[in-house]
Amino acid sequence: MxxxxxxxxxxxxxxxxxxxxxxxxxxxxxxxxxxxxxxxxxxxxxxxxxxxxxxxxxxxxxxxxxxxxxxxxxxxxxxxxxSPAILKKYRRILAYEALGRSGLMSLYKTPEGCRAVFFPGCSISGTRSESTWKLFQGLRKSVPGLGVVLDCCCKPSHDLGNMDKFRNSFQRIVSRLHARGVEEIITACPSCFWIFKSYARHLCVKMIWEYLNPDKDCLAGSEKRPRVRLHDPCTIRFFPDVQEKVRALIRGLDLDLQELPLNSRKTLCCGEGGSVGFVNKDTAMKWGRMRKEQAGNDAVITYCAGCAGFLSLSGITTVHLADLLLDLKKALSGEIIPDKPPMTYWNRLRLKRRFVRALLK
Ligand code: SF4
Ligand code: SF4
The missing domain is CATH 1.10.1060.10 (Alpha-helical ferredoxin)
Incomplete structure (x- = not known):
């Protein structure tokens, strides 16, 4: 329209x-x-x-x-x-997108007969490459013939209103997947999930949490169940099945999960959405401040690497679900520290190499 x-x-x-x-x-x-x-x-x-x-x-x-x-x-x-010059202010985020799309960072690795690929997303791959690697290893056990695609879904261009660029770039991803016979995308990034759900409706699109089960014994010996809160990313607002699966995983870890006001369908933006911070930092930070008031000193679990990073800027102790599932004690005690640029780029390159080697075997 x-x-x-x-x-x-x-x-x-x-x-x-x-x-x-x-x-x-x-x-x-x-x-x-x-x-x-x-x-x-x-x-x-x-x-x-x-x-x-x-x-x-x-x-x-x-x-x-x-x-x-x-x-x-x-x-x-x-x-x-x-006025295309408006986009100059967003040079940093657009360069991040371009690098994710480049031959250096991207990867399309699909074994013979592959129908499903793990599409982790740029952010979690850079900030939490070890957790991303372990997610892949876990997923591989339940999805035979799993392939891997590293690429940027181009949500930055989409959200900045550069729709021609978004459509061209995203169509190229969809065509490459189609040429390899891929029918299912399993992602660890809520933004990629939203983009594929919205613009590649012929594909089966899932979040990785739907395939995972927590180790129920990981808190054995603990005297009391730590109280945690959960922040749903706004890209998952209209996907109650994903929200429910995430809650079931957290409850399966025997944590005392307390709901935040305004969550699930009414969740708040973390502040990163739409790249608002590039034009008005104060408006962007208001969302995080609201969350901080609601969460107090409780740890807030989220399943978006972008939300985890942005909420922590407001002084919230954030824990990414991937870190929590893979090493609960370390994640809750703050021992898992997400990497920051430029380390994130190096992590993505190393992760790419690991995926290539794993899929050659
Ligand atoms: S919520 Fe009320 S004010 Fe807002 S768009 Fe709907 S009708 Fe208009
Ligand atoms: S920032 Fe406000 S106007 Fe924009 S989508 Fe969110 S609720 Fe709607």
Whole structure:
């Protein structure tokens, strides 16, 4: 749908109830979606759509079934097509995407008869290469003929509204998978999961948690069950099956899992969404501060490497589910420290080499 059509729909259907603005700093700053839509139709809008995290909380809470974030993404697309120079501010994240797509970092390794591939995602591969490697080893036991694909799903370009680039790049990934007969993607990254679910609907797309079982004895001897919280990534907002599987895994570890207010379908953005921090750090950090108030001093488990990194900037003790499942005691005691750039790039290269060797055997 074009931007005028989207704006016309939002303007006509929004009853200005204000529910969507209750937890959203962007809407609190710029006004309700119906009013923003009206200014778009009049070509008089003074809204910076690049300050919206595209988290879709507004879509979830809207009693009228309106999808304001779709309109804000379309506004981004219009801005980028009119002034491509806008993207200069995002050089760092776009360079990260380009490197992930390059021959240096990417890998398509599919053994004979391969139907399913592990597509870990750039972020977890760099920050937690050892946990990613162990996830692969575990997955291999339950998925015969498993292959590996290292590539960037191009969500940065998508979220920045550079849709032509996104479509071309993503289509190349899908074509390469198709040429190798791949029918199933198993990922450890919620963003990759969301992109494949949204734009490659012919593929079976799963998160790796659906294949894993925790070692129930790993807390044997512990006197009390540590209390933990869980943060669902906003890309998993509309996937209750994944949310439930993650909770079952955590409960299987005999942890005292306490729900945070505003989670599952109503989860908050961690602050990283939509690259808002590149244009307004304060708005981006507001989400993390809200989470910190809710979590207090409890450790917060998440299953997105990006969320883990961003929430920790607000002083939250975050634990990635992959680290927790693979070495619970070390993960909870803070002994597993995620790597940072430039080490993350080196990790990805080493991981690529390990995958190549493993799949040659
Ligand atoms: S997508 Fe998220 S940040 Fe954007 S308007 Fe909706 S609730 Fe606010
Ligand atoms: S929740 Fe829906 S109807 Fe209410 S102000 Fe937001 S977009 Fe409009």
């Amino acid at each position: 074009s931007l005028p059509d989207l704006a016309g729909k939002v303007h006509a259907e929004c009853v200005r109830c204000g529910l969507c603005a209750e937890q959203c700093a962007f809407l609190q700053k710029y006004g309700l979606p119906g009013d923003i839509a009206k200014s778009v139709l009049n070509s008089r809008f003074q809204v910076d759509p690049f300050e919206c995290s595209l988290c879709q909380l507004c879509t979830e809470v809207c009693p009228e079934g309106i999808n304001p974030s779709q309109m804000f993404l379309s506004m981004r697309t219009q801005s980028v097509s009119r």
